[in-house]
Amino acid sequence: MNRINPNGFFSLSCFVNGQKIEREISSSRSLLEFIREDLGLKGTKEGCGEGECGACMVLLDGKTVNSCLMMAVQIDGRELVTIEGIKGKDGGLHPLQKTFMAEGAVQCGFCTPGLIVASEALLRRKPKATLDDIKLELTGNLCRCTGYEKVISAVDKARRSRK
Ligand code: FES
Ligand code: FES
Numbered sequence: 001m002n003r004i005n006p007n008g009f010f011s012l013s014c015f016v017n018g019q020k021i022e023r024e025i026s027s028s029r030s031l032l033e034f035i036r037e038d039l040g041l042k043g044t045k046e047g048c049g050e051g052e053c054g055a056c057m058v059l060l061d062g063k064t065v066n067s068c069l070m071m072a073v074q075i076d077g078r079e080l081v082t083i084e085g086i087k088g089k090d091g092g093l094h095p096l097q098k099t100f101m102a103e104g105a106v107q108c109g110f111c112t113p114g115l116i117v118a119s120e121a122l123l124r125r126k127p128k129a130t131l132d133d134i135k136l137e138l139t140g141n142l143c144r145c146t147g148y149e150k151v152i153s154a155v156d157k158a159r160r161s162r163k
Pocket of ligand 1: 046047048049050051053054055056057066067068
């Protein structure tokens with residue numbers, strides 16, 4: 001099937017935070033623009049816009065990607081999770097969000113969605129993650145405010161609470 005319509009738009013079909021989404025999009029639309037502007041999911045942030053800061057991080061088929069570096073058409077047929085899709089079992093705050101708050105790991109908060117997305121990816125993949133695993137995982141997420149200690153301790157606390 002030709003997925004480009006006569007107006008030059010691509011017929012995108014994917015899952016976002018568990019919901020099926022079908023949209024006509026320009027093939028030059030970045031994934032970050034699609035998330036923030038087309039879907040209105042503003043939790044995903046634009047920091048550097050060039051793959052360096054992790055503020056735009058989302059999960060694509062369970063793996064972290066920087067959405068500023070991808071085109072929206074690349075998620076066709078795939079499953080995207082943004083920070084809005086990371087919730088607790090009761091639909092409220094996710095355990096990581098609770099420990100970030102409890103540990104004081106959020107200051108301006110601009111990096112926080114990306115840090116939580118990266119931490120969630122790690123804890124899904126490696127439930128017994130060590131402090132070194134956490135530090136390594138978060139090397140792609142820049143935070144100019146916290147100094148990271150409270151962030152690492154929040155992720156470790158969430159890991160222990162999962163047992
Ligand atoms: S905005 Fe995508 S990595 Fe910085
Ligand atoms: S809390 Fe401000 S950049 Fe991380």
